Amino acid sequence: MIVAEPKPIKEVAGYIKDCTKILVVGCGGCTSVCMAGGETEAEMLAASLRILRKMEGRELVTAVTTITRQCEPEFVESISSKVKEVDAVVSLGCGVGVQFLAEHYRDKWVLPALNTVFAGGTVQAGIWEERCGLCGDCILHLTGGICPVIRCAKSILNGPCGGSQNGKCEINPDTPCAWHLIYEKLSAMNRLDLILQFHPAKDWSKERSGGLRNRKREDAVL
Amino acid sequence: MSDFKPKIVAFCCYYCAYAAADVAGSLRVQYAPEVRLVEIPCSGRIDPVVILKTFEEGADGVYVAGCLEGDCHFLKGNIRARQRVNYVQKILGELGIDPERLAMYNLSGAQGGRFAQIANEFTEKIKKLGPSPLRGR
Numbered sequence: 263m264i265v266a267e268p269k270p271i272k273e274v275a276g277y278i279k280d281c282t283k284i285l286v287v288g289c290g291g292c293t294s295v296c297m298a299g300g301e302t303e304a305e306m307l308a309a310s311l312r313i314l315r316k317m318e319g320r321e322l323v324t325a326v327t328t329i330t331r332q333c334e335p336e337f338v339e340s341i342s343s344k345v346k347e348v349d350a351v352v353s354l355g356c357g358v359g360v361q362f363l364a365e366h367y368r369d370k371w372v373l374p375a376l377n378t379v380f381a382g383g384t385v386q387a388g389i390w391e392e393r394c395g396l397c398g399d400c401i402l403h404l405t406g407g408i409c410p411v412i413r414c415a416k417s418i419l420n421g422p423c424g425g426s427q428n429g430k431c432e433i434n435p436d437t438p439c440a441w442h443l444i445y446e447k448l449s450a451m452n453r454l455d456l457i458l459q460f461h462p463a464k465d466w467s468k469e470r471s472g473g474l475r476n477r478k479r480e481d482a483v484l
Numbered sequence: 485m486s487d488f489k490p491k492i493v494a495f496c497c498y499y500c501a502y503a504a505a506d507v508a509g510s511l512r513v514q515y516a517p518e519v520r521l522v523e524i525p526c527s528g529r530i531d532p533v534v535i536l537k538t539f540e541e542g543a544d545g546v547y548v549a550g551c552l553e554g555d556c557h558f559l560k561g562n563i564r565a566r567q568r569v570n571y572v573q574k575i576l577g578e579l580g581i582d583p584e585r586l587a588m589y590n591l592s593g594a595q596g597g598r599f600a601q602i603a604n605e606f607t608e609k610i611k612k613l614g615p616s617p618l619r620g621r
Contacts, residue, residue, distance in 0.1 A: 271578050305533040306575065313540050313579050317617055 263292035263383065264356040265390045266299060266376040274307065274352060275314045277373040281349035282321070284311070286375075287341065287363065288328030289355035296390050298376050299354030301328045307354065307375055332359025338366045345370060398468030398475065404456055406447035411464075413440035419461035490544035490610040492519045494603065495534075497527040499557045500593045501549030507596030515600035516607035527551070527588075528561025535572045539581060542619060545610035547587040549602065555592065562590060582613055 278284055286308040293299030308324040315322035325344055329337040332355030345351055350371040353360040356378040364372035380392035395412030401419070402409060411417045415425075415433045421441030425432030429442040448454050466472070496502040502523045508515060524530060527550025538546050548569055550562035566588045573583035587606060591598045 271575070302531070302533060306536060309533060309536040309540055310575060310579055313536070313581070313618060316540070317580065 263295050263381070264358070264378060265296045265380050265382045265392070266293050266356050266378045268298055268303070268307075269375055269377055271307070271310045271314065274373070274375050275311055278311065278322075278350055278352065281371075283323040283348045284325075284350050284352055285341070285344050285348040286311075286324055286326045286352045287332065287354065287359075288326070289332040289353070289359050290328055291331040291333065291355075291359075293354055293356055293359070293376060294328075295384070297388070299356075299359075304328055304354050307352070311352075332356075333362055335362065335366060338362050342367075396470065397464070397466070398472075399465055401461070401464070404459065404461065405444045406451060406453070406456070408440055408443045408447055410440045410444065413438075413443070419464060488611060488615060490518050490607065490615070491542060492516070492545045492547070492603075492607055492610060493522060493538050493543045494519050494606075495522050495524050495527070495530050495546070495548045497550045497562070498523055498525050500551040500555075500591055501527075501589070501599060503593030504549075504591055504595050504599035507594060508599045509596075511596050513596055513600045515603040518607050518610075519603045526556065526558045526561035527565035528556070528558060528563075530565050530568055532568050532572045532575075535569075535586065536575065539576070539585070539616065539618060542616065544613075544616045544619065545585045545587075545606060547589055547602070547606055549589045549591060549599075552590045552592050581617060585610065585613060585616065 286304045288294065288301050288304030289299050297303065304326050308326045312322050312324055325348065327341055327344055329341060331337050332353060345367050350373055351363055351367065352373050352375050353363050354375045356376065357374070360372055360374045381394040381396055382390050382392040385391045392412055394409060397411045410419060410421060414421055415431055416423060422439050426439040426442055429439055431437040431439045445457060448457050496505060502521065505521055527548050530548050535546055548565050550565050551557065553562060556562045569586060569588040573586050576583045576586060589602045591602065
């Protein structure tokens, strides 16, 4: 999932300082699951913004709604009557959700309430960790299902480096060395031969720095 | 601020604090009249949104009272309640409202005296803090 975290409330309050009526839109997708932008968080943000405004002696009218996913136009369209009524929309979606709302409602200010931080998963309740670097050219079949692109600080493909100390990365004693994890996993699978394979330089053109990426599946296009 | 009469809302678990309030009543134990009780089925039922809205509506102080740790009727409700209280305290801090205005207490259903003590202690604390910055806004 896409993992996001809330922006400081006062920062969001600053974005809407000239508005009198706003729509706070939660997302039922990834940001709900990472407990940053679901129904509860949308209600919390709306109440917080009203409180801050009340302390200034001014009123802020808020409407709150949560849609199934902000990254799909049909769900985005479903709130058009509510969007029409407000000065600005505050989105608790990831960066994708904010942009889909902004593109769909061309004359509306759509403002982000979250910082989108990484693609990851829930390692335990309340704790999320990065797992995928979205490099566009997956090599997990060679590394025992552990990604050196994102989990190694240097993204090296032929590791570990000299900074691997007792299974930890030199950048932080709490960060496991990805290549140590790969060694342990391959060892457990009796496939240490894979770690001896040399990986030539990766094709980074498929990565984000290669420009805007898109994907098309012909049979699904209407 | 001696004439300041705070508005305090106490969210009380049915299995402990609310029962303790009854015990306090039966024992004719007096406690601060500023405290308004709201019965909840378990302290773990408390919703952070409800706490925040209580402040928004003008409460000067809010506390959640649940069972003694380890004694929750629903096993971990009181632990979750404490975590939610901590979460809302952080938000209150961000908003410029003293996090001390929100508290979590644990007691058993038999502790009528303790219930009154908590109500009095918390009321005194809020009286010292003065009115909420949202009062009269």
